Amino acid sequence: MxxxxxxxxxxxxxxxxxxxxxxxxxxxxxxxxxxxxxxxTINVPATNSAPITGPLSADTFRNIAKSVTPSVVNIRTEMKAKSNDLTEFFGGRGTTPDDLFHRFFGNPGQQEDQDQRGGNRRGGRPQREPKTSAAGTGFVISKDGFILTNNHVVEDATKIEVYLYGDDETPYTAKVIGKDQLTDSALIELVDKPKGALPEVKFGDSAQMAPGDWVMAIGNPFGYRHTVTVGVVSAVGRAFPVTNGRNNDMIQTDAAINPGNSGGPLLNVRGEVIGMNTAIITNSQTEGNIGIGFAVPINTIHDLLPQLRTGKITRGRIGVSVIAVPREAYQDFGLKERKGAVVAQVPSSGPAAKAGIEPGDVIVEYNGRPIANNDELVKMVVATRPGTSVPVKVLRNRQEKTFNVTVEELDLEAEQQATGSGRRNQEPDTQQPEEQGANGFGLTLENLTSQLSRRLRLPSGQSGAIVTDVDPDGPSAGALRQGDVILSVNGRSVSNASEAQRELQKVQSGHLAQLRVWRGDNETFVPVRKE
Structure with missing residues (x-):
C-alpha cells in the first residue's frame, strides 16, 4: 500500500x-x-574609405567584373496586376516627374498574362486573378543570404525568385525583410539557400566619388543577365524627386543602365559598391539608356541597414513644408545671405504649429546648427529621433524667435495621402464681380464669393482675393495658380480684390511680395518678386 x-x-x-x-x-x-x-541582426559590410589611387590598366575592368559578378543576382517577381497600365509609370509617355525620372525594370511576363486572360475567355474556364511579373537586379551583402535591391523591384510582390550567377535554371525563393521608399532600397533574404557560402560584395565610400571618376554597372538589362557596362560619375548630390516635397541626393552616371538594371551595384575601380542603380531619364523616342542614370549612394543605404534588418525605418518630422530662399531679394526677409529654409505650410495638427511656427517664417537654425538650405533642413529633421525636443530658430518680420519643437515620427504614407487630398481642382467660377489686374505681378484677381469660399473649403469667416489668371510669362508663373486665394500681402490681411491690388502696388520693383494664400486645404506662404 x-x-x-x-x-x-x-x-x-x-x-x-x-x-x-x-x-x-x-x-x-x-x-x-x-x-x-x-x-x-546583420553584419553590415565595412566601408573602405581609403583614398583611391593608382593608374588604370588594360585588365582593370575585366578583373572587377570577374571578382564582383558572382555576387550579383537576377530577381524575378510576381504581383497582382493593378488597374492602371503599369507602362504609364515605367514608360515615359507623359511629362510628370515619374515619367521622366522613372524606375526601370522590365515586364517579361506581361504577354503571358495577356495570353492567360485571353485563354480564360476562349476556354470558358473560371477567370483567374490577373498577375504581372517583372525583373530586376540585386547584390549579396552577406554570406548567409541577405541581398540588397530597390524597393520598387519587390514592392507589392507576392512571389520573389532569385537566380544566382552561373545557375540560370534554379530559382531560390526570397522574402522581404525591410524596405524604404525614400531611398528606394529593400533588404531581402533567401528562404531557399544554396549549399555553401554566397560570395558577397564590398562597400566603398560614396562620399569620395567625384565627377570624372570611373565606375562600372552590373545588372540584367532586358533579361541579359550579368551585363557589364562602364562609364564615369557625371555628377554627385543630384536632388532627385522621390515623393512630393522630398528629394534624395543621387550619383549621376553615364554608365549604360537600362530596364532590368534596377537594384544592381555601381562600382568604383576597386570593385567596391558605391551606389545602387535606381533610375534613368528617357525621352519620347526610346525607353532605354540615353546616358543619364542615377544611383543611390551606398553610404545612405549603409546607415539604414540595421533598421532595414528590423523591418522598420524610423524618421522624424516637425510638420512643415519648406521652400528655398528666393535667389533674389532675400534681404526682404532680413537675411544677410541666402541661407535658411522658408516655411510654406504648417498643418494645424503638427508639432511646428503647436510650437508656434507660422508660414512665412525663415528657419535659420535647427537644434543649434545653422541651415544652409531647405534640403539640408529636411535631412536634419528626418535624422532626428522621434520624441526629441529641439530648438528651432526662425526669422519673422526680420526678428529672431526660437521655438521648442517636439519631433514626431514620420508616417510617409499618411503624409502623401494628405498631400494628394489637397490637389483638388480649384478652377474659379466664371462669373465674378470686380476684376483687378495686379500690375507688376502678372495676376488677375477677383472678389471671393461665399459660394466659392465653401467650394474651396476656406475657414469660416475667412476672406481674400481669388487668382483667376496668371500670366505664363510673368513673375507669378510657377508660384501662384488659378484658384489660389490671397489672404495677406506682406503681413497685411486683404478682404477683397481691390485691397489685394492696393497692397501689391505698395511693393517696390525688385522686391518681394510675401503672400499668404489658401491652396487646397492649407494656408501656404508664397514669395513673389515684383518686376
Whole structure:
C-alpha cells in the first residue's frame, strides 16, 4: 500500500510538472515571456574609405567584373496586376516627374498574362486573378543570404525568385525583410539557400566619388543577365524627386543602365559598391539608356541597414513644408545671405504649429546648427529621433524667435495621402464681380464669393482675393495658380480684390511680395518678386 501510494504520488507530481511546463510554454508564447531573439541582426559590410589611387590598366575592368559578378543576382517577381497600365509609370509617355525620372525594370511576363486572360475567355474556364511579373537586379551583402535591391523591384510582390550567377535554371525563393521608399532600397533574404557560402560584395565610400571618376554597372538589362557596362560619375548630390516635397541626393552616371538594371551595384575601380542603380531619364523616342542614370549612394543605404534588418525605418518630422530662399531679394526677409529654409505650410495638427511656427517664417537654425538650405533642413529633421525636443530658430518680420519643437515620427504614407487630398481642382467660377489686374505681378484677381469660399473649403469667416489668371510669362508663373486665394500681402490681411491690388502696388520693383494664400486645404506662404 505504501509502495502504491508512493508510485501514485510520483505519478501525479510528474503530471503536475509536465502540465506546469505546458501552461508555462503557452503563457510565454502568448505574453512574449520567452527570451528576445537575437536573429534580427546583420553584419553590415565595412566601408573602405581609403583614398583611391593608382593608374588604370588594360585588365582593370575585366578583373572587377570577374571578382564582383558572382555576387550579383537576377530577381524575378510576381504581383497582382493593378488597374492602371503599369507602362504609364515605367514608360515615359507623359511629362510628370515619374515619367521622366522613372524606375526601370522590365515586364517579361506581361504577354503571358495577356495570353492567360485571353485563354480564360476562349476556354470558358473560371477567370483567374490577373498577375504581372517583372525583373530586376540585386547584390549579396552577406554570406548567409541577405541581398540588397530597390524597393520598387519587390514592392507589392507576392512571389520573389532569385537566380544566382552561373545557375540560370534554379530559382531560390526570397522574402522581404525591410524596405524604404525614400531611398528606394529593400533588404531581402533567401528562404531557399544554396549549399555553401554566397560570395558577397564590398562597400566603398560614396562620399569620395567625384565627377570624372570611373565606375562600372552590373545588372540584367532586358533579361541579359550579368551585363557589364562602364562609364564615369557625371555628377554627385543630384536632388532627385522621390515623393512630393522630398528629394534624395543621387550619383549621376553615364554608365549604360537600362530596364532590368534596377537594384544592381555601381562600382568604383576597386570593385567596391558605391551606389545602387535606381533610375534613368528617357525621352519620347526610346525607353532605354540615353546616358543619364542615377544611383543611390551606398553610404545612405549603409546607415539604414540595421533598421532595414528590423523591418522598420524610423524618421522624424516637425510638420512643415519648406521652400528655398528666393535667389533674389532675400534681404526682404532680413537675411544677410541666402541661407535658411522658408516655411510654406504648417498643418494645424503638427508639432511646428503647436510650437508656434507660422508660414512665412525663415528657419535659420535647427537644434543649434545653422541651415544652409531647405534640403539640408529636411535631412536634419528626418535624422532626428522621434520624441526629441529641439530648438528651432526662425526669422519673422526680420526678428529672431526660437521655438521648442517636439519631433514626431514620420508616417510617409499618411503624409502623401494628405498631400494628394489637397490637389483638388480649384478652377474659379466664371462669373465674378470686380476684376483687378495686379500690375507688376502678372495676376488677375477677383472678389471671393461665399459660394466659392465653401467650394474651396476656406475657414469660416475667412476672406481674400481669388487668382483667376496668371500670366505664363510673368513673375507669378510657377508660384501662384488659378484658384489660389490671397489672404495677406506682406503681413497685411486683404478682404477683397481691390485691397489685394492696393497692397501689391505698395511693393517696390525688385522686391518681394510675401503672400499668404489658401491652396487646397492649407494656408501656404508664397514669395513673389515684383518686376
Amino acid at each position: 505504501t509502495m502504491s501510494t508512493r508510485k501514485t504520488t510520483l505519478f501525479y507530481a510528474l503530471l503536475i510538472a509536465v502540465a506546469s511546463l505546458a501552461v508555462g510554454m503557452v503563457l510565454a508564447s502568448r505574453l512574449d515571456l520567452t527570451p528576445a531573439s537575437s536573429a534580427q
